[in-house]
Amino acid sequence: MSLQTFLQHLVNGISLGSLYALLAIGYTMVYGILRLINFAHGDIFMLATYIAFYSVTTFLLPWWAAFLIAIILTALLGIILERAAYRPLRSSPRISIMISAIGASFLIENLAIVIFGGRPKAFPIAPIFSKILVVGDVSISIVTVIIPIVTAIALFILNYIVNKTKTGMAMRAVSKDYDAAKLMGININYIISFTFGAGSALAAIGGILWGLKYPQLIPLMGIMPGLKCFIAAVIGGIGNIKGAVLGGFILGLGEIAIVASSPALSGYRDAFAFVLLIVILLFKPTGLMGKNSAEKV
Amino acid sequence: MLKINDLHVHYGGIHALNGITLEVPENKIVTLIGANGAGKSSTLKSIMGLAKTSHGTIQFNGEEITGKPTTHMVSQGLILVPEGRRIFSNLTVEENLFLGSYLRKDKAEINKDLNWVYELFPRLKERLWQMAGTLSGGEQQMLAVGRALMSKPKLLMMDEPSLGLAPLIVKDIFNIIKEIHRKGMTILLIEQNAKAALEAADYGYVLETGIITLEGPGKELLVNDQVQRAYLGDHK
Numbered sequence: 001m002s003l004q005t006f007l008q009h010l011v012n013g014i015s016l017g018s019l020y021a022l023l024a025i026g027y028t029m030v031y032g033i034l035r036l037i038n039f040a041h042g043d044i045f046m047l048a049t050y051i052a053f054y055s056v057t058t059f060l061l062p063w064w065a066a067f068l069i070a071i072i073l074t075a076l077l078g079i080i081l082e083r084a085a086y087r088p089l090r091s092s093p094r095i096s097i098m099i100s101a102i103g104a105s106f107l108i109e110n111l112a113i114v115i116f117g118g119r120p121k122a123f124p125i126a127p128i129f130s131k132i133l134v135v136g137d138v139s140i141s142i143v144t145v146i147i148p149i150v151t152a153i154a155l156f157i158l159n160y161i162v163n164k165t166k167t168g169m170a171m172r173a174v175s176k177d178y179d180a181a182k183l184m185g186i187n188i189n190y191i192i193s194f195t196f197g198a199g200s201a202l203a204a205i206g207g208i209l210w211g212l213k214y215p216q217l218i219p220l221m222g223i224m225p226g227l228k229c230f231i232a233a234v235i236g237g238i239g240n241i242k243g244a245v246l247g248g249f250i251l252g253l254g255e256i257a258i259v260a261s262s263p264a265l266s267g268y269r270d271a272f273a274f275v276l277l278i279v280i281l282l283f284k285p286t287g288l289m290g291k292n293s294a295e296k297v
Numbered sequence: 298m299l300k301i302n303d304l305h306v307h308y309g310g311i312h313a314l315n316g317i318t319l320e321v322p323e324n325k326i327v328t329l330i331g332a333n334g335a336g337k338s339s340t341l342k343s344i345m346g347l348a349k350t351s352h353g354t355i356q357f358n359g360e361e362i363t364g365k366p367t368t369h370m371v372s373q374g375l376i377l378v379p380e381g382r383r384i385f386s387n388l389t390v391e392e393n394l395f396l397g398s399y400l401r402k403d404k405a406e407i408n409k410d411l412n413w414v415y416e417l418f419p420r421l422k423e424r425l426w427q428m429a430g431t432l433s434g435g436e437q438q439m440l441a442v443g444r445a446l447m448s449k450p451k452l453l454m455m456d457e458p459s460l461g462l463a464p465l466i467v468k469d470i471f472n473i474i475k476e477i478h479r480k481g482m483t484i485l486l487i488e489q490n491a492k493a494a495l496e497a498a499d500y501g502y503v504l505e506t507g508i509i510t511l512e513g514p515g516k517e518l519l520v521n522d523q524v525q526r527a528y529l530g531d532h533k
């Protein structure tokens with residue numbers, strides 16, 4: 001493999017890894033605070049792309065306004081999802097809330113088929129996103145470069161919120177101990193809503209970037225990325241934000257490495273995530289960066 | 298300051314509190330003693346809104362607070378140091394203290410309180426950047442008390458602060474409680490260590506399986522036959 005092919009694959013891998021990381025964080029944040037796998041997270045991701053699609057095609061908004069609206073509305077949808085499907089069951093057995101998550105996922109997918117139609121739609125791509133960058137002998141689409149940059153900015157902001165702000169501190173406290181957090185005067189419901197909003201906003205950013213890179217929308221497009229990013233979160237150590245980012249990049253780079261190493265193997269790219277999950281869980285059951293802490297009751 | 302009248306708490310079919318009436322006057326230390334499972338923690342949890350009150354009323358500074366959310370209690374200065382410390386082990390010592398002042402906006406006063414906490418617990422000041430989970434049991438209890446003080450309590454409630462600590466450290470903790478009280482703090486102290494609690498307290502209540510069976514000034518309870526037999530060992 002020549003150097004420029006290698007670089008090309010590397011950039012692609014980083015780009016795909018960024019997308020996975022953005023989606024994986026939502027799983028890990030919600031799990032950290034509710035001990036719940038939000039099965040509808042991939043569908044939230046799908047909704048973001050459709051909101052952006054209709055904002056541009058039906059409402060004729062400029063791309064930046066469409067993206068902004070998609071991020072805000074998706075965050076709101078995440079908050080509504082928690083209110084409607086999870087909050088009423090918060091003190092029920094864990095299995096009930098999990099079933100509710102699966103139900104919410106099916107509901108969103110099927111509603112999407114009814115409302116948006118099952119036929120694929122082409123994501124509208126503004127001219128500035130279809131440029132090709134040529135650096136030396138390497139030519140890459142500008143989207144492939146934008147994705148990691150936007151991801152880095154989003155991660156930087158998230159890291160700041162979680163570690164440096166009062167709300168972030170409260171999030172970490174709530175993830176440790178609900179009652180003790182209440183005794184500090186923290187409003188648990190607000191913090192949980194905030195977590196869903198933030199996780200969904202990141203999924204929306206991921207969804208929009210995904211649409212720019214793979215511009216074909218279908219209502220079930222969230223299932224496979226959702227599943228893979230759940231795996232990425234588990235591989236990194238679910239509940240750990242840095243772990244989710246690490247897991248996302250491992251999956252993205254690994255997938256591209258498989259495709260690059262032999263075209264014959266490219267049919268197995270989706271299987272890679274599952275194999276990796278099994279291997280890592282065999283050696284490190286709590287994930288790469290997970291703590292060996294006992295399950296919260 | 299705090300008035301509880303005929304308080305009942307149920308957990309499913311368990312009747313944990315069966316009509317408790319007690320009062321904590323301003324600037325006093327009141328203690329509630331009783332064996333394991335008597336309902337001491339349930340009393341405090343129900344005051345804070347963490348356990349559901351099934352019957353009865355709780356008044357704080359004249360305001361009826363029964364059934365209000367915990368945030369409201371905290372904002373009114375009703376602060377609990379919970380049983381088992383419940384510090385946030387995944388946060389630094391400094392962040393734990395900071396969360397104590399979560400609802401407060403009075404920056405200057407917060408800094409004053411922080412300095413007071415450092416004065417009371419110099420060991421916390423040396424460990425500000427450490428994860429709270431790495432502290433020893435005694436230090437964690439100090440952090441739990443320090444964190445509560447950062448909430449600017451009007452009434453400080455402590456649930457078995459001496460539980461599981463070495464005798465020397467228990468002594469430290471009780472000295473701190475007295476020191477805080479000297480500054481004018483009203484305290485409701487829950488203890489299994491009845492002797493130390495009654496010695497420190499102005500007034501005491503004895504709780505047995507959800508009912509208050511005895512009450513009186515701390516000094517009187519200390520020499521009461523029933524209390525001696527049940528809680529102080531029979532060796533006096």
Ligand SMILES: Nc1ncnc2c1ncn2[C@@H]1O[C@H](COP(=O)(O)OP(=O)(O)O)[C@@H](O)[C@H]1O
Pocket residue numbers: 308311313331332333334335336337338339340
């Ligand atoms: N969350 C709970 N669910 C069910 N029963 C409880 C719960 N908390 C306490 N109890 C029961 O209520 C009674 C009083 O408990 P508690 O208030 O913790 O006593 P204490 O603090 O005096 O040891 C006990 O019988 C205990 O088993």
Ligand SMILES: [Mg+2]
Pocket residue numbers: 337338339380456
């Ligand atoms: Mg107790």
